[in-house]
Amino acid sequence: MELTDVLYEKDNGIAKITINRPNIYNAFRAQTVKELISCFRDAWDDNRIGAVILTGAGEKAFCTGGDQKEKGDNGYGSSGGLGNGIGLEVEALHHVIRAIPKPVIAAVNGYAIGGGHVLHVVCDLTIAAENAIFGQSGPKVGSYDAGFGSAYLSRIVGEKKAREIWYLCEQYSAQEAKEMGLVNKIVPQGDLMAVAEEWAGKILEKSPTALKMLKYSFNADSANIEGISQLSMGSLAMFYRTEESAEGKNAFVEKRPVDFKKFRK
Template sequence: MELLDILYEKTNGIAKITMNRPQVYNAFRPQTVREMIWAFRDAWDDNTVGVVVLTGAGDKSFCTGGDQKARDLDGYGDSKGLGGGVGLEIEALHGVMRDIPKPVIAAVNGYAIGGGHVLQVICDLTIASDKAIFGQTGPKVGSFDAGLGTAYLARIIGEKKAREIWYLCLQYNAEQALQMGLINKVVPHEKLDESVEEWCNLILEKSPTALKMIKYSFNADSANIQGISQMGLGSVAMYYNTEEALEGKNAFVEKRPVNFNKFRK
């Protein structure tokens, strides 16, 4: 597959997937999502790979979610009818990240916001730079994630904190994220790659079959969330056709204050 939006490399048992759109803070479009799915499946099929690292290009952003400039009335870009109808095969991406029988580590080097934050939530482990910033934006831009980004997030950090993250759309630094159990470890920015490699090597010392079954056991406890995700993506597809959703998107693109008050009348 020709890769336009990601970088993909495999070295000494480690597969590294880098979202490579730093000009838009590694926001993803349909092409990006398709390439990530392909890379995760390739890592799945390669028996020499024991661990996968997901990160973003540059030193400012891990990923800031869906590229709002690629979103229109029906969803995103050139893939209408996919991914629950929103134009992104995001359910397939989330699924392959959870189902790949190998640990996935998020190396968060900057902003992990919106759909990008959901990606790090889904990863098995997260190591963050001390410059990392976490948060959700959905209700601000006319979108939401009724699935792994909400229900699974609540499993990780508790419902009260998860509701705070989604209702208020605040941003949290790496230390705050660590304190709430959202991530596993914070390291100096310049030590991120080194620290991630250390954890990868610790994983590679372990039995691959044991790790696979452990991951499947963890996943089984939250498998019901997949149904919630399917319902959620279907509702997002319908929501994107509304004036209310477009107000959030247009305000973001036009760099103006959003006004949802008229939808409360």
């Protein structure tokens, strides 16, 4: 696949996948998600690759989720038919990150918000730059992830904290994220990729079969969430067709305060 939204390189057993839309804080559109899936599948098929690093271009953002300017009445993309009806194959992307039999390290540089926050959550490990910011935005823009973005998040940080993250849509520093178990390590911005590559190098020294079976064992405990995610994405496709969801997107694009009060009458 010809890549337009993603950078992909392989070197010394490490695959590095970079979301390359820095001008819009690495928000993804349908094409971006397709390219990410393609790169992960290539890394999966390449027996020389033992670890994958996922990051975002520039210093401002890892990923800020779906590009709201690409979102229409039926979801993202022209038809909205992909991805269980939302026009984004995010469910397939989450699946390939979890299923690839190689550890995936999220190198978070700047904002990891909304769907971008979910991406780092489903990765095996997260290394954050000191300037990293974490949080959810779905209920602010008429969206949600009731699968891995919430159910699996609660496995990591606990239900009370996960509800706080989703209900309030506040933002958290790298240190706060580490304290709640969302981040493994915090490093200076300039050292982020070097440390991610160092960790990937340590992984390469380990038995690939042992790592594969350990990853599958870790995944087994939360495998049921994949079914929940399918239900979530199906319901999200219907929700995107409502005036309530449109209000969130329109307020974001028009840079005005959102008004959800009218939907509580």
